[in-house]
Amino acid sequence: MCLLTLVVSLPSLKPPSCGKHVTYLDCDKRASPFQVGIFYCALYIVAVGTGGTKPNISTMGADQFDDFEPNEKAQKINFFNWWMFSIFFGTLFSNTFLVYIQDNVGWALGYVISTLALFVALVVFIIGTPVYRHKPKTGSPFTNMAQVLVAATRKWNVVMPVDHEELHELTLDESSSSWKYRIDHSSSLRFLDKAAVKINEPVSKWNLCPVTQVEQTKQMLKMVPILFTTFIPSTLMAQTHTLFIKQGTTLVRSMGPHFEIPPACLAAFITISMLISIVIYDRYFVPFAKKYTNNPRGITILQRMGIGIALHIIIMVVASLVEMLRLSVARDHGIFEKGKIVPLSIFILFPQFFLMGVADNFLEVGKLEFFYDQAPEGMKSLGTAYFTTSLGVGYFLSSFILSIVASVTQRNGHKVWILDNLNESHLDYYYALFTVLCVLNFVLFLVAAKNFDYKVEKSVDHLASSRD
DSSP: OHHHHHHHHOGGGSOOOOOTTOOTTTOOOOOOHHHHHHHHHHHHHHHHHHHHHHHHHHHHHHHTSOTTSHHHHHHHHTHHHHHHHHHHHHHHHIIIIIHHHHHHTOHHHHHHHHHHHHHHHHHHHHHTGGGSOOOOOOOOHHHHHHHHHHHHHHTTTOOOOSSGGGSOOOOHHHHHHTTOOOOOOOSTTGGGGGGGOOOSSOOOTTTOOOHHHHHHHHHHHHTHHHHHTTHHHHHHHHHHHTHHHHHHTTEEOBSSSSOBOOGGGGHHHHHHHHHHHHHHIIIIIHHHHHHHHOOTTSSOHHHHHHHHHHHHHHHHHHHHHHHHHHHHHHHHTTOOSTTOOEEEEGGGGHHHHHHHHHHHHHHHHHHHHHHHHTSOTTOHHHHHHHHHHHHHHHHHHHHHHHHHHHHHHTGGGOOOSSOSSGGGSOHHHHHHHHHHHHHHHHHHHHHHHHTOOOOOOOOOHHHHHHHO
């Protein structure tokens, strides 16, 4: 953030100005290779830092709750609701106040405020370090999983024992001393069980793994089909920050004689609806649903995610219909030029933004909780890394789909669906395509969810007593 602040503040790091009324395409002044390099270097540092912190901060927050204390275990169920509430509350601040500052005062001040806020957060985090609960190190989850895969592959032709009790497992003393939670043998992904088969050769971690380590690997692999079904929903999040907002630039944005809604502030509608829906979900829906399901979460995590994915189908149908209306009004008024405003209020976009916030409450919060909850002990950070991986792949997939659609639709002299000029584009067709993709993805999710077995960990009361 310090480097980004310098990039937008120092004249030597900024490209030369073309003036307020000159667009980027009409400007003949360009940033130097050095300025471009510094800018992208700052962005990549932010990306690397985000990849290292996001999976670990949420995991560390959830780890502060003791599963052996009934009250804390109950509170942990609500943790991710309020974790995401705090994240989106900060997003609301950035989408309103900081965007206004950047548009009306300057980018430098906006980045200075963000950098100072991050510095304060870092100081508070460091001050709180002595009171955090720190779990003992259990080794790299990638190494543990690799050992299971290598051992199972090396013993591919080994005959499995009839009784799974003959498989290698940690003793109670070994699991207690290493703070490893023993996990019972399961019948899923049975080919990995060969990693725990005892053979007549020198024992090493790469040819003999305990059942618990095998089951941990199984749990991480079983979540992969669910992970794949979250990629398409993540591409929809990319649309909210790109095409949804670009639609807003073509509509009437005035509120009164002296104020216009900045297009980037449209994302605040998503944040507001999510904040409201999280409170309603946590305080009203969950207590109501618990009476009928006897589930402390009200509904299962996968059911929550399924509702979010289903809402995405509705969102894309609504977005396609709204775009059809916008294009119809544009044609009726003879508006085809780039930059011309269609005489429709920007608030016709409100339903798709509002529904996206509600969908995020179900899918994004449920997704984060699912990957944390179903990851085994010692691999929780890797589980929450699945969550951030879903977002990253979704954004790359969005660009890939856009490129493919542009390439296919321009063949044989046809007009590209998505042009820089939305008044001549067919964004409604593009949204209809996403509707089809969402429907197919929802079917795949239902199949993956039906075949998913929630983890069942063995109770280890002696671990609780050993800590006292």
